[in-house]
Amino acid sequence: MNLFRSIALGLLLLTALSNANANDFEATLSKETAQFTFRSDSSLIGWGGSDLALGLFYNEESDFILQASLLQMRQASQENPLTFGVGVKGYLGVLDDPDEDVFAFAIGGQLRYTIAGTMPMAVYVEGFYAPEITSFGDTEEVIDYTVGFQIEALPQTIAFVGVRHLEFEGDDGDYEADDDNIHFGVRLTF
Secondary structure, three states, rough: HHHHHHHHHHHHHHHHHHOOOOOOEEEEOOEEEEEEEEEEEHHHHHHOOOOOEEEEEEOOOOOEEEEEEEEOOOOOOOOOEEEEEEEEEEEEEOOOOOEEEEEEEEEEEEEEEEOOOOOOOOEEEHHHHHHHHHEOOOOOEEEEOOOOOOOOEEEEEEEEEEEEEEEEEEEOEEEEEEEEEEEEEEEEEE
C-alpha cells in the first residue's frame, strides 16, 4: 500500500507543478480494475505537440503497473472526422501472481471517429504492442488494446465506456491483467 500512496502523491505533485494550459485527470473503473491517469500536452517535458499521459493501473490481483505514453494525433474537423494517431508507451510494474516484473516499451496508435454535435461523441480503437526486443525483466511481450465510446457530457467533462485487454507474456506464460472487462470512466479538464 505504501507503493500506491507514493505513486498517487507523485501524480498529484506532477499535476500541481504543471504549467500547461489544459490538463486532464482521468479515472477508469471496472469490476476488477482501476486506472488513474494524468494527461497534458507534451510541452510539460519540453517537447510540445503530443499528448503526454502518466498513469497507474491496478487490479484485484494486486498487480501495479505505471504507464507513460506520448501520442501524436491530428484534431478532428467536420471535413475530416476520422483521425489517426501514433505513439509510444512504457510499462513498469509488478505482477503479483505470477511474481514477475514488467518493463517494456511499446509502439501503437489510435483510430478515432468523431461525431460532431451539441454533445460531441467519438468511437475509438487504441492499441499498443511491445515485442520481445523491447520487453525486459520477466516480460517477453505486451499486448494492450481498448475499444470505446465517449461523449462530452459537460464542458470540460468527458464520460466514456469501453472494453480493455491488457496481456503480458512472461516466463510463466501469458497473464491477462485486464481480461476484456467493460470499464467506465470520466475525464476532467482543468
